[in-house]
Each structure stands twice: as C-alpha cells, then as structure tokens.
Amino acid sequence: MSTPYAKLPRWVDYGLIPLVNLVVAFVVAGLVVLLVGENPFRAAEILVQGAFGSGQGIAYTLYYATNFIFTGLAVAVAFHCGLFNIGGEGQAYIAGLGVALVCLALDQVTPWWITFPLATLAAAAVGALWALIPAYLQAKRGSHIVITTIMFNFIAASAMVYLLVDVLKPRGSMAPQTRQFAEGAQLPKLGWLLNDLGLTVRPSAPLNIAFLLALAMAVAVWALIWRTRLGYEIRTYGFSPKAARYAGISETRVIIITMLISGALAGMMALNPIMGDQHNVALDFVSGAGFVGIAVALMGRSHPAGIVPAAILFGMLYQGGAALAFEMPAISRDMIVIIQGLVILFAGALEHLFRPTIQTIFATLAPKTVGLPAGERA
Numbered sequence: 001m002s003t004p005y006a007k008l009p010r011w012v013d014y015g016l017i018p019l020v021n022l023v024v025a026f027v028v029a030g031l032v033v034l035l036v037g038e039n040p041f042r043a044a045e046i047l048v049q050g051a052f053g054s055g056q057g058i059a060y061t062l063y064y065a066t067n068f069i070f071t072g073l074a075v076a077v078a079f080h081c082g083l084f085n086i087g088g089e090g091q092a093y094i095a096g097l098g099v100a101l102v103c104l105a106l107d108q109v110t111p112w113w114i115t116f117p118l119a120t121l122a123a124a125a126v127g128a129l130w131a132l133i134p135a136y137l138q139a140k141r142g143s144h145i146v147i148t149t150i151m152f153n154f155i156a157a158s159a160m161v162y163l164l165v166d167v168l169k170p171r172g173s174m175a176p177q178t179r180q181f182a183e184g185a186q187l188p189k190l191g192w193l194l195n196d197l198g199l200t201v202r203p204s205a206p207l208n209i210a211f212l213l214a215l216a217m218a219v220a221v222w223a224l225i226w227r228t229r230l231g232y233e234i235r236t237y238g239f240s241p242k243a244a245r246y247a248g249i250s251e252t253r254v255i256i257i258t259m260l261i262s263g264a265l266a267g268m269m270a271l272n273p274i275m276g277d278q279h280n281v282a283l284d285f286v287s288g289a290g291f292v293g294i295a296v297a298l299m300g301r302s303h304p305a306g307i308v309p310a311a312i313l314f315g316m317l318y319q320g321g322a323a324l325a326f327e328m329p330a331i332s333r334d335m336i337v338i339i340q341g342l343v344i345l346f347a348g349a350l351e352h353l354f355r356p357t358i359q360t361i362f363a364t365l366a367p368k369t370v371g372l373p374a375g376e377r378a
Helices: 010-035 040-052 055-080 088-106 112-141 145-167 191-196 210-227 229-239 241-246 251-268 271-278 289-299 304-327 333-349 355-365
Strands: none
Touching: 010 040, 010 289, 010 304, 010 333, 010 355, 040 055, 040 304, 055 088, 055 191, 055 210, 055 229, 055 251, 055 271, 055 289, 055 304, 088 112, 088 145, 088 251, 088 271, 088 289, 112 145, 112 251, 112 271, 210 229, 210 251, 210 271, 210 304, 229 241, 229 251, 241 251, 289 304, 289 333, 304 333
C-alpha cells in the first residue's frame, strides 16, 4: 500500500521534515561556496559565529528575527484561512505612516511607554486597512488575493515615496525621511538583558522591546487560531470552504476578518526599525521582511512555535551573512542572498520533496505512526 498522503506524527511533520529540508539547503549552499573556491565548513563556522558568537551578534540576530516573526505570523494567519497574503511588504511599509504620525505628534510630549502603545495601535490599524481592500475584492468580487496584495505592495511603495519626499520630509532637508524622533518615541533597548547574561552588547545594538511584543503576538496568534471560535471558523474555511458554508460560516466575514488580522500583524513590524533602531521613517525600511515572512511561515508550518525559531534562523542568515561577506571577500552579499534563496526554495517550494520517502520509511518501520494497522506495510 502506498501512503503518499498518510498522516505523520506531529514531531515529524513540524520538526523532522523542516530539518531535513534545511540540511539539504545548506548542503547545496555549501557546494555553491565550494565552487567559488572557499571552504564551506569554514564559511558555516563564520556564519554561526557571526550570528551567535557574541552578545552584539545575538542582539542583531534577534533584531532581524523580530521583523520576521511579525511578517511570518501575518502570512500564517492568512494561510489558515486558505489565503495567500503576499502583501505583507506593502502592509508593513504603509503602516510606517501610522507610526510616523503618532511619533511626530507625541515624541516631545509623552514618554515612550505612552507613545509605544498608541503607535502600535496606529501601525496595526493602517496595516489592517491596507489589507481590507484586497480582502473585500476577494470576498465580494472574487479577485485573487495574491494578485491584489502584490499589486498593493507597489502602490504602498509609491505612496510612501510621495509622502516622504513631498509631505513628511522636514523643510531644508535633502534626505527622503522624517525628522529624527525625540526620546518619547524611542523604544528601550534590550542589551542590558544580554549583558546580565554575561554577554557584551554595545548601546548601539538595535535589539529592543519590540522583540517582546513579537513574542506576545506569537502567543496571541496561537490562542486565536486554536483556542477561539473565530480561529475554528478560520481553520474550517481554510480546510474546506464548502464545509464552512454548509456549517453556516459567513465566507465574507471570515475572509475580511482574517485579512484584517494578517495586515495588522504585518503592520506592527514597522515598529521595530522605526521606533527601535533608526528613530525616523525612511525609504524602504521594510527591506524585504514581508517576503521573508512567507518563507518563515512555510518553514514554521504556520504555527507560532515553528515561526519563532524559523525567524531566528533567517535572522542568523542576515547577521551571520554580513560577517561572512566581511571575512570571506569571495563570498559577496549576492552569495548570501543565494544561500537565503536556497533555504526559501527547500523550505517553501520544495517543502514536500522528501515527504513521500519519509512517509514510506515510517509506514514500513512503524505503521501505527501513519495510521496503518500493525500488520500492514507500505
């Protein structure tokens, strides 16, 4: 009996298969490094050392991971509803406008602990509203969510260029960005936490309390999807729209609410670079985090428990990749992008490449784990 779609144990589905895909991706990346004349084992050592070998490296790795947790959760929530929100990049970008309006208005009036929650609400609201139109077009007009959300990325980019160049840029300034925020809109850093653990972190390290907010959102998404009625409706619709309609679940309501939540999560990503690091709104502050979130959600199997470590992995690739490009001049930043692309390829597009083989092994050695009677083999 062949079991290409047999159910595997959760630890295999959420742990072993992503790990196999990741190992294969790094093996192929090692071959690429070998082709340019460098030692792949030395390159791997530099990559890991640059990301986790010092307090400063860890701070930068977790800073990048914060962006990817937000965008990964945004993609995952939509996935559970059977929607592919590829517009996280634009939703996070335009949410910078909400953060900017709050910070520019309050940074010299209120302390950060008042500005931060208001900016969080503004970022979530603007991100959600940017996702509302594609959601409505999908629910009411049948427009494909992938097409509309990716087109809205370009609209968001153009809108932000106009706003930063012609509206928000201070008079007399040449740089397309807002003015620097005062202390009332600057988030506290978390370097002290790593310092207390015996690691040395300079004050310039960008890790800030937005990381704690990202972890809180991961717990909130878990509770929403698996512990609420709305989450049940989202998962039901994602699994079978016909069954959801038969059960009386409103298709329009579920799609729109899901996309609003997804857009809000993507929008909150803007808090990390704007309030936590650069303390202004500049062009292209998202830097591709919305698209990386797709790979993070795929690698994490759309579960917060998988998304957080997947985000840290990509944070490692960003921070460790910078160290690798510095230590090995033959490996340029473009090579680092190739390595990241290989991880995305095997974790995303080819995520089921090894599943049939693994299922066959489990069906042969432990048939009960894949739902077969004890005496039956694949």
